[in-house]
Amino acid sequence: MFIASSSTTVKFHEFPNGNVTHHYQPGSKVEGPIxxxxxxxxxxxxxxxxxxxxxxxxxxxxxxxxxxxxxxxxxxxxxxxxxxxxxxxxxxxxxxxxxxxxxxxxxxxxxxxxxxxxxxxxxxxxxxxxxxxxxxxxxxxxxxxxxxxxxxxxxVPKSKSVTSLKANQTKRNLIMAGSNEGVIVVWDSNVNKAKFTMEAHKAPVTSVAFSPVNSDLVISTGADRQFCFYDIIDNKCIASVQVENNITSVDFSPEGTYFVMGSQNGRVYIYDSRNIQEPVHSFPAHSTAVKHLAFQRCSETSSSSSSMLSESVPTPSSEGSSNRNTSDLFGMFIQVPSNEMIESMKTSGNSMEAGDSFIAALGLDNKTAESLRQDEGVDTPEETKKWFEAVDSPANPSLQEKKGLGDGKHAHSSSTPKFFPASFKNVMSPILNAKPGQTNLAVSEIQAAAKEAVKEELKGTLEEIRADIKFQSTHITYQMRRMLLDLQMAMVREFIKMENFYNAMRDEILAESPRPVESNNYLLEENEQLRKRVEFLEQQIAAMTVSDAQPGQST
The missing domain is CATH 2.130.10.10 (YVTN repeat-like/Quinoprotein amine dehydrogenase)
Known part of the structure; x- marks a missing residue:
């Protein structure tokens, strides 16, 4: 999996070690940041x-x-x-x-x-x-x-700018933005109202992101040298971390376990979302400020996380390399322990006894974690180092098969990191809170619990589908009404246009008429003239008749 970072050029870094695999410069020359x-x-x-x-x-x-x-x-x-x-x-x-x-x-x-x-x-x-x-x-x-x-x-409220914009990739109604005035806001597009507003930073907001596993968790970075996490349901800031340099960009890994941030000095920092106080790794990316960061999208992450992450494990340059990175099935990266790390483990005291974060999240107690470590054969730091050497050896294929890797090329530790322990509160778990005399559960109880879990999951999914269908139906109905109104308005416009056309044609015909109507008495005057002419003609005929009769009488 790659992390793409951009400044004036684009670099593709391997995750999690940060090695540059590709370097690309758009165009024929560098003219500014991408x-x-x-x-x-x-x-x-x-x-x-x-x-x-x-x-x-x-x-x-x-x-x-x-x-x-x-x-x-x-x-x-x-x-x-x-x-x-x-x-x-x-x-x-x-x-x-x-x-x-x-x-x-x-x-x-x-x-x-x-x-x-x-x-x-x-x-x-x-x-x-x-x-x-x-x-x-x-x-x-x-x-x-x-x-x-x-x-x-x-x-954005109290703002005249937009410096960052992000749409939620799991809930299509959530949109988040930040401004130069340090304000971030999350809108619900279903009701066209702000769902969360916070004056987050004392300087411009440089980047925002939604957590891919929890739509109610968002992160913002600013030019005030801090990044903050917010719960948009409770409308509060749940964490604020100061850093040494201005943060310019942020993005979550596809599974949400890690997030990366680019800084103004050109470095990229990788954080574990379960322990955000210090980065777990950092590397130089550019000589100028990192403008954009983006985790590579992986369409097959849901089907096989181990196959995807195994590609990101760096191959050591030599078999004698004493300090190399690797990754486990949950996307967490660790290092094979060196002598300095073993010494730090000795002095840390309870770092191994406390159990790792994944076991704590499951609700397993220290005794169970200890028994798991005994099963793996890594009770002490010396045995831990021997265990990593045994994993590298091809003579132990069964352990590799247990981890689901099967290639025999890369060393993988247990399912969770043991060298970046974090303190988490114990959660309620049937494993932790089991009765003293209860060692196992009946099949019927397991089936009932599974059915209940599936029922709850299906209920939530069906409610979401029902809401989506309702939203789509309302949206389509609104669009159809709007298109019908547009059609009616178009018909009215065409009718008015045709009426104006015919009126203009009638006026043109009347204007070109050879004998326009000069007055309302035109026909009466015409008839009077015709009557007078008829009388005149009758008089002439009578006169001619009289003149013809007089010569005959005289003879």
Missing amino acids: RSISWSKDGAWLALVPSNGFTEVVSVKDQLRLIKTIQDIDQPSCAAFLNGANKLVGLGTRGGQVLVYDVKTRNIKKRFPRTSGLISHVDFTAKDTHCVAGCANGDILLYSNVSNNLSCTFR
């Missing part, structure tokens, strides 16, 4: 927007190579892959456009209504129902991915 990076759904492609130039899509599968330079969209400012499609990427531009581009067919699939300012951030909600765009003027636009219309506009 504006945006985003992983595709399967983690094979990375979209990046340089400081000046076209959006580029690179592939990290097998080897680093350029897939596509999107020249169809000018002046891009940010990019984000859709969550449900590997080949579709959303793009924002400095001209206020928000578009969806198909990398495979190389055409623009969708255009959202244009805004007047620069688009600084773009992201997609879970299941890609909406597109969220942050503007330089402080507006946050929520576009419907179904109707392509603007659904709502948000603004």
Whole structure:
């Protein structure tokens, strides 16, 4: 698994050791920091927007190579892959456009209504129902991915800017943003209202992120040299940690166990989310400030965590290497103990007796943890070192098979780290709180407990599905009403246009008539003239008749 970090260039670091596997510079020359990076759904492609130039899509599968330079969209400012499609990427531009581009067919699939300012951030909600765009003027636009219309506009309270924007990847109605004024806010798009607001930092908020395993847990980093965790349900800050340098970016690992932060001095820090006071590892990434950090998305993490993490275990440079990193099945990384570490273990006293964090989370007591260590044969530091040497040996394949690795190349410790112990409160557990005389449970009790757990899980899932269906139905009904109203308005406009056209035609015909009606008495005057002419003609005929008769009489 890779961590992508960007400054003026993009580097791909192995997790957890931080070794640089690939180094990529967009364009022909360095013109400034990279504006945006985003992983595709399967983690094979990375979209990046340089400081000046076209959006580029690179592939990290097998080897680093350029897939596509999107020249169809000018002046891009940010990019984000859709969550449900590997080949579709959303793009924002400095001209206020928000578009969806198909990398495979190389055409623009969708255009959202244009805004007047620069688009600084773009992201997609879970299941890609909406597109969220942050503007330089402080507006946050929520576009419907179904109707392509603007659904709502948000603004960070007491702020005129947007410095960070993130949509929740598990709950599609949650959207979070931060501002230059140090305020962070979480909106519920179902009701178009703020769910959580906090004046978190005394300096600009540089980055925000949702926990992938707990949607109610969020983290923010600021230019005031601290990062904070918040519970958006209780509306409070649950942890605030001071650091030595300004934090510029943050991201969670896919399973939520770790989070990484980039600093202004170019270093990347890896933290265990169960012990956030000190980083478990750090490494230099860039000579300038780290602008963006992003864990590689892995589509197969749910099916096989061990296979994914085994790829991230660094191969030692020589068999005699005394200090090398490895990873276990839960994504936790540890080190094979050196002499200094063994001495520190001796002086730490109760660090091994306290049990590791995973056993404490399960509710196992110290005696059970001790029995597990005895089963593994690592009761003492000396035996611990011998145990790691035995794991490296190919003569012990059964232990490797027990761990599910089977390759015989990398050493893996127990299922949890024993060299970064953390103190956690015991939780209520049927193992810890079992009755003294109860050594095992009946099959019927286990079945009943399993049925109850499945029932509760299905109940929650069905309620969520019901809420989603209700939301979709309401949304579709609203869209249909809106489209019907638009159709009626269009028909009225066409009717008015045709009426104006016919009126103009009638006026034109009347204007071109050879004998226009000059007055209402036109017909009467015409008839009077005709009557007078008839009388005149009759008089002439009578006169001619008289004149013809007189000569005859005279003869």
